[in-house]
Amino acid sequence: MVSFFREYGRAIDVFSNTDSITGKSAGGPHAAHTLMPFKTVFEQIRDARNNAVQTYLVSPSFVRIPDSPAVRVHAETVETLCSGVASLCSRPGEKFIMAYWPEPDATMHETGCYSDEAKAVIRNIDACVENLAGNTGDTLFIISADHGLIDISETVWLNGKNDILECLIMPPFMEDRALSFYVKEEKKDLFEKKFGQYFGDDFLLLSKKKFLKENCWGRGPVTGKRRTLQAIIWPAPPGPEC
Numbered sequence: 496m497v498s499f500f501r502e503y504g505r506a507i508d509v510f511s512n513t514d515s516i517t518g519k520s521a522g523g524p525h526a527a528h529t530l531m532p533f534k535t536v537f538e539q540i541r542d543a544r545n546n547a548v549q550t551y552l553v554s555p556s557f558v559r560i561p562d563s564p565a566v567r568v569h570a571e572t573v574e575t576l577c578s579g580v581a582s583l584c585s586r587p588g589e590k591f592i593m594a595y596w597p598e599p600d601a602t603m604h605e606t607g608c609y610s611d612e613a614k615a616v617i618r619n620i621d622a623c624v625e626n627l628a629g630n631t632g633d634t635l636f637i638i639s640a641d642h643g644l645i646d647i648s649e650t651v652w653l654n655g656k657n658d659i660l661e662c663l664i665m666p667p668f669m670e671d672r673a674l675s676f677y678v679k680e681e682k683k684d685l686f687e688k689k690f691g692q693y694f695g696d697d698f699l700l701l702s703k704k705k706f707l708k709e710n711c712w713g714r715g716p717v718t719g720k721r722r723t724l725q726a727i728i729w730p731a732p733p734g735p736e737c
Contacts, residue, residue, distance in 0.1 A: 497669045499677075500526050506668040512559060515668065528561045537565040540591050549588060553579045554595040565593070573598065573620055577627040584631045596620070603644050656693060662686035 497515045499506045506515040509527035513520055537550040541564045550565040552558075553576055568583070570576035573596055580594050599616045606612045628636050653659055653667065662682035669675040678686045690700050701711070 498527065498531075499665075499668050499675075500530060502526075502530065510559075511557060515670075525559060525561075528559075532561065535561060535563045535565070536593070537563040537591070544589075547589060549590045551583050551590065551592045552595070553583070553592060555597065558595055570594075570596075573623050577623045581627055581631055584634050600640075600644070608644050608646050651694065651697070656689075658689050659686065659693065662689070 496509050497506050498509050503521060503523075503526055505521065507513065507521045507526045508515050509531070512525045512527070537552070540548050540550055546564075550563075551568060552560065552563075552565045553568045553570055555571055556569045568579045570579050576594055576596055580592055583590065583592050598620060599613050602610070602616045603613045624636075624638065628634075662678055662685055664677040664679055667674040667676050676686070687700060690698075694700075701709075706712075
């Protein structure tokens with residue numbers, strides 16, 4: 496997920512705090528944690544249970560979270576991640592353990608959802624988690640993904656669409672799956688017309704107001720500032736708009 500931060504004058508990956516164009520560190524305080532703060536699940540558990548539950552985060556070292564009561568445990572392979580979880584589960588007392596692993600997402604982005612490489616990664620994860628769950632007693636495991644993936648058949652390039660680009664204040668950002676545009680005030684009607692002409696059969700063009708009203712990013716209270724978009728494109732139907 497990429498957001499444009501006016502304070503930094505650049506688009507930044509909110510997860511890794513890296514410049515989305517150069518891939519280099521944005522430097523300084525973590526942009527998203529500073530400018531879009533939120534209460535982590537670890538803090539919520541601490542406050543709800545008055546420090547009676549110890550919390551842990553098991554993940555690769557590149558994962559950054561705001562300061563929290565969770566104990567960090569680094570794991571650079573899925574095998575060490577699962578063994579780390581097993582070790583924590585064996586400790587006495589109530590505990591909440593969040594484990595994050597970037598696969599198979601990373602491999603699928605590079606080789607596709609149904610590639611042999613992606614299948615091999617999934618099989619390895621399945622085997623490791625099956626062994627973990629089968630050898631850990633009195634523990635509830637909840638395994639989930641933060642999103643799904645689908646292979647694409649065509650790449651759409653904006654580079655040659657000068658009549659589109661001339662309507663923009665700055666280059667589009669966010670990410671390839673859902674672009675955000677800052678459109679010149681006097682060019683809004685032209686932008687909408689040209690966008691529909693080129694891409695109307697494949698993408699939805701939503702205003703910021705409509706995008707937020709329809710909860711396209713999910714339901715729940717607003718945290719931080721709604722700062723990322725003026726207009727956004729979204730994959731078009733079939734299916735509901737959001």
